[in-house]
Amino acid sequence: MSDVPADPIAAVRAAFLQAADQAPDPDPDRELQRIEELRVRFLGKKGEVQALMRQLGRLDKADRPAFGQAVNRLKGEVSQRIEQLRADAERRAADAALEAGWLDPTLPAAAAGAAVSGLPAMGHPHPITRILDEVIDHFRGLGFAVASGPEIEDAWHNFDALNIPADHPARDVWDTFYTTRGEIPRTHTSSVQIRTMERQRPPIRIIAPGRCFRNETVDATHLAAFNQCEGLLIDRDITLGHLKATLEGWVHRLFGPDVRTRFRPAFYPFVEPGLDLDAQCFYCHGGGRLDDGAMCPVCRGKGWLEIIPCGMVHPNVLRNCGIDPDEWSGFAFGMGFDRLVMARYGIDDLRRLYSGRLDLVRQF
Numbered sequence: 001m002s003d004v005p006a007d008p009i010a011a012v013r014a015a016f017l018q019a020a021d022q023a024p025d026p027d028p029d030r031e032l033q034r035i036e037e038l039r040v041r042f043l044g045k046k047g048e049v050q051a052l053m054r055q056l057g058r059l060d061k062a063d064r065p066a067f068g069q070a071v072n073r074l075k076g077e078v079s080q081r082i083e084q085l086r087a088d089a090e091r092r093a094a095d096a097a098l099e100a101g102w103l104d105p106t107l108p109a110a111a112a113g114a115a116v117s118g119l120p121a122m123g124h125p126h127p128i129t130r131i132l133d134e135v136i137d138h139f140r141g142l143g144f145a146v147a148s149g150p151e152i153e154d155a156w157h158n159f160d161a162l163n164i165p166a167d168h169p170a171r172d173v174w175d176t177f178y179t180t181r182g183e184i185p186r187t188h189t190s191s192v193q194i195r196t197m198e199r200q201r202p203p204i205r206i207i208a209p210g211r212c213f214r215n216e217t218v219d220a221t222h223l224a225a226f227n228q229c230e231g232l233l234i235d236r237d238i239t240l241g242h243l244k245a246t247l248e249g250w251v252h253r254l255f256g257p258d259v260r261t262r263f264r265p266a267f268y269p270f271v272e273p274g275l276d277l278d279a280q281c282f283y284c285h286g287g288g289r290l291d292d293g294a295m296c297p298v299c300r301g302k303g304w305l306e307i308i309p310c311g312m313v314h315p316n317v318l319r320n321c322g323i324d325p326d327e328w329s330g331f332a333f334g335m336g337f338d339r340l341v342m343a344r345y346g347i348d349d350l351r352r353l354y355s356g357r358l359d360l361v362r363q364f
């Protein structure tokens with residue numbers, strides 16, 4: 001004869017129902033905790049339902065199948081009820097959050113990956129936005145204001161005022177887009193220099209980040225629409241020394257304090273002299289080769305990255321804006337944002353940055 005209580009299954013079932021029927025805790029977190037404790041107490045490895053299963057061995061062989069089935073039915077009933085309690089508690093928590101006003105149900109659902117980590121999905125800025133925020137933060141600290149101008153320009157602001165003559169190849173349709181009305185999707189943010197100098201007397205310190213457009217064949221390092229950031233400083237007695245110190249400070253912020261820089265002469269119609277600022281490749285430390293002898297993929301073996309065209313503002317440009325070049329001088333620079341992002345993060349194909357692929361963006 002079996003020594004099991006008359007109806008142990010009914011006893012466990014009664015105990016479970018008594019606990020489950022209790023009024024829910026008004027605090028959503030405590031209520032979820034209570035439900036979890038209930039689950040462990042009845043369905044856990046050492047729980048009461050499992051204990052019933054262990055009684056099987058002490059039963060007469062003939063009684064075992066019916067008893068086993070009855071325990072399984074109880075197990076199903078308990079799980080279902082616990083799931084129901086949990087769903088009710090979560091709904092009440094969501095209602096409370098909605099009532100409190102901080103939950104916006106129109107926002108997109110958390111990303112699928114969040115379920116794995118158990119954390120809510122968090123967005124973060126795109127690498128280009130991160131660099132943009134850094135540029136603004138750095139130059140604001142030096143007293144530069146953020147200026148902006150229209151993306152569709154006229155020939156005066158995009159070319160003529162910048163000392164780019166009518167026969168300059170940059171004005172050709174092969175390089176520049178024109179609207180049917182002859183307007184120009186700006187080819188550089190330098191047009192914002194002109195607009196600023198036209199309406200503001202020196203001293204001037206601005207940076208002007210924005211989108212630009214060129215009739216480029218799209219490849220790994222060129223896009224028809226890209227991001228640039230212009231910088232302009234006009235004051236009395238400004239020299240190349242000021243330009244050098246200002247830009248070197250920025251490069252060190254971007255790539256680290258030990259990165260070497262060099263200036264090379266270059267020609268741009270709106271500056272005199274014109275320069276290119278190169279930064280030592282942060283990836284191969286200027287050697288052009290990696291430890292295994294392979295060519296550095298970031299600088300393509302050159303050891304240097306050409307990052308900032310710059311120079312002293314051409315007297316003609318100042319005159320075009322009504323500023324006397326005998327009284328005022330200054331420097332200007334233009335940074336291709338996308339290039340900076342590529343250099344900073346070692347991205348070899350610009351198109352990836354705009355691919356909309358979250359698996360890329362999430363790495364930064």
Ligand SMILES: [Zn+2]
Nearest residue numbers: 281284296299
């Ligand atoms: Zn390199």
